[in-house]
Amino acid sequence: MTSQLEHAARTAFAQVLTAWRTRRGLSKKQLAASMGYHPSYISHVESLRHHPTFEFACRAEAVLASGGEIISRYEQCRQAAGEPAPVQVVRSDYEPSPMLPATLVIEEENATLTYADGWYSSRVERVVRNVGDRPVTCYPVRVDVDRFPDQPGVSRQLYHESPLQLSDLDFQASVASVGDERPEPMEVRVTRSSDAYLKMVLVFGNARARFPLYPGERTRVTYSYRVPANLWGQWFQRDIRFPTRALTMSLRLPASMGAEVSAESLSYAGIKGFSPTESPGENGTVVYTLRLRELLLTSQIRLRWRFDEPAPSGWADLAA
Incomplete structure (x- = not known):
């Protein structure tokens, strides 16, 4: 069951996400396309039906460039929910170049x-x-x-x-x-x-x-x-x-x-x-x-x- 503290943190995250999306002139569909998510996922996060994930917050920050405000609000959500700090995972599901490692x-x-x-x-x-x-x-x-x-x-x-x-x-x-x-x-x-x-x-x-x-x-x-x-x-x-x-x-x-x-x-x-x-x-x-x-x-x-x-x-x- 969601605590009052966690609900307040998720509400603050959703408000910040919506504010920066609006400031950048993006619809939910446009933001979703830029982040690589389905448009319904943005709607669910903004309406508090979905809990934001660390990956979601990072992608939102990369697209909206909030100066770290989105990540900060996510941290408040994570702490309010009592979740452990996220661990960075290196992707391995791609075939690297056989010529020379490169991004x-x-x-x-x-x-x-x-x-x-x-x-x-x-x-x-x-x-x-x-x-x-x-x-x-x-x-x-x-x-x-x-x-x-x-x-x-x-x-x-x-x-x-x-x-x-x-x-x-x-x-x-x-x-x-x-x-x-x-x-x-x-x-x-x-x-x-x-x-x-x-x-x-x-x-x-x-x-x-x-x-x-x-x-x-x-x-x-x-x-x-x-x-x-x-x-x-x-x-x-x-x-x-x-x-x-x-x-x-x-x-x-x-x-x-x-x-x-x-x-x-x-x-x-x-x-x-x-x-x-x-x-x-x-x-x-x-x-x-x-x-x-x-x-x-x-x-x-x-x-x-x-x-x-x-x-x-x-x-x-x-x-x-």
């Missing part, structure tokens, strides 16, 4: 680069799985360019005069459950910048809510940006910094430029060349595609090209 595994990546009207536009989609034992709240990315790789002095001067800035890239990022057509925008934070590159983290959250990637779960992260052709180059590169099961890189160029495209992989195992497939694209373009599986960590995959007709020249890098 994240990229199950599939599709990276596309398009040249049109004096701009290079990049779009990256990654299916990311959390194989760790704790929620993941952000994902690192990097934009790196170098138009004159063989002339470092010229390159430094170019980017010193025209440095990369996030506001100029039209950078956008979103996340959605695999198969879900309703992506959520991700907050973008620059962690380090130089004249020729930007390091960022994509936060699993925005001003409305947080939606961490929990252990065993997977999601689709998508981001895009564009760079003026005078700052870009003729290399498109992917650095393998997380275990990656499948990678597809596509390069879309005007057919009128008569591009010659090649590909290579650089790793501790050496340099290996590839021949991208070529197919006609829309609006007078040609699409060059490279597909690889089970890539080696720390390797670099490059598409490089040259034109029969005059066009922007140099080098560009896409990194995880």
Whole structure:
């Protein structure tokens, strides 16, 4: 039988949960989806029909970011019920990467680069799985360019005069459950910048809510940006910094430029060349595609090209 003290503690927990859910502008269904629970469970906790668990409180805190208030209220519930302190259990019901232990595994990546009207536009989609034992709240990315790789002095001067800035890239990022057509925008934070590159983290959250990637779960992260052709180059590169099961890189160029495209992989195992497939694209373009599986960590995959007709020249890098 529930004591008066326990009932008061559960009531306080439910009120705090409801208040933070309302503050974040989330319905019970939206909060449940973000936490990985059925919507009815949220209703039962808020109406005192269900006792909150430690896992429930942790997930609610991760999504609602109450500054610890939700966890504090849960502790009061636990103590009022006379329950022992929770024990952290490490998950073991997942298959770790055979390549190298990691928190994240990229199950599939599709990276596309398009040249049109004096701009290079990049779009990256990654299916990311959390194989760790704790929620993941952000994902690192990097934009790196170098138009004159063989002339470092010229390159430094170019980017010193025209440095990369996030506001100029039209950078956008979103996340959605695999198969879900309703992506959520991700907050973008620059962690380090130089004249020729930007390091960022994509936060699993925005001003409305947080939606961490929990252990065993997977999601689709998508981001895009564009760079003026005078700052870009003729290399498109992917650095393998997380275990990656499948990678597809596509390069879309005007057919009128008569591009010659090649590909290579650089790793501790050496340099290996590839021949991208070529197919006609829309609006007078040609699409060059490279597909690889089970890539080696720390390797670099490059598409490089040259034109029969005059066009922007140099080098560009896409990194995880």
